[in-house]
Amino acid sequence: MTKETTKNVSVAKALNEELQQVTYVAMKPGVDLHGDMVDLETIRLAKESFNRQLRKANLANLYHISKTNDFDIIESYLAPTDMTLNGNFVQKGEWLVTLSVTNNELWGMIKSDEITGVSIGAMCNIEEI
Numbered sequence: 134m135t136k137e138t139t140k141n142v143s144v145a146k147a148l149n150e151e152l153q154q155v156t157y158v159a160m161k162p163g164v165d166l167h168g169d170m171v172d173l174e175t176i177r178l179a180k181e182s183f184n185r186q187l188r189k190a191n192l193a194n195l196y197h198i199s200k201t202n203d204f205d206i207i208e209s210y211l212a213p214t215d216m217t218l219n220g221n222f223v224q225k226g227e228w229l230v231t232l233s234v235t236n237n238e239l240w241g242m243i244k245s246d247e248i249t250g251v252s253i254g255a256m257c258n259i260e261e262i
Contacts, residue, residue, distance in 0.1 A: 147219040148244065153234050154207070155243050156218065157251045160228040173226040177211060180228045183253055184209050203236035228253075 147156045160176045187206060208231035212223045223229070230251050234240045242248045 146243075146250070153240055154231055155234065156208070156229055156231040158218065158221075158223060158227055159209075159230040159251050159253055161224065162227070173224075176226060176228050179253060180209060180211060201236075203239045204232045204234045207231050207233045 146158075148154070149156075160171065160179060162171055162173050162176065165171050187209060208229070210229055212225055212227045212229055214225050216223050216225075218229070232251070234243060239248070
């Protein structure tokens with residue numbers, strides 16, 4: 134996700150400069166950027182599906198355009214308790230993803246907030262209410 138494609142959304146991320154890793158909140162309950170309602174159970178199911186696929190294939194993909202070796206997904210988990218991530222509240226059950234970044238240019242884009250988050254690349258069925 135880049136600044137050009139986001140609305141004014143507070144991004145919860147934490148950097149580990151020494152390891153060149155970033156942790157983002159990948160999904161949280163409420164209305165998402167597409168206007169769809171997401172609950173904690175849906176988040177849990179999406180994370181489990183993502184993790185199953187992650188074990189089967191290299192999913193590292195930059196901007197939904199191309200596979201890349203510039204980062205690895207090293208953690209994908211639900212917040213075990215309410216917590217803060219770099220000063221941002223994270224609710225128990227929100228989905229967090231940690232990336233290990235090997236490309237210095239990409240790392241610079243993450244640090245400068247040119248890249249503001251991750252996309253889970255999900256497909257879904259929508260039910261009109």
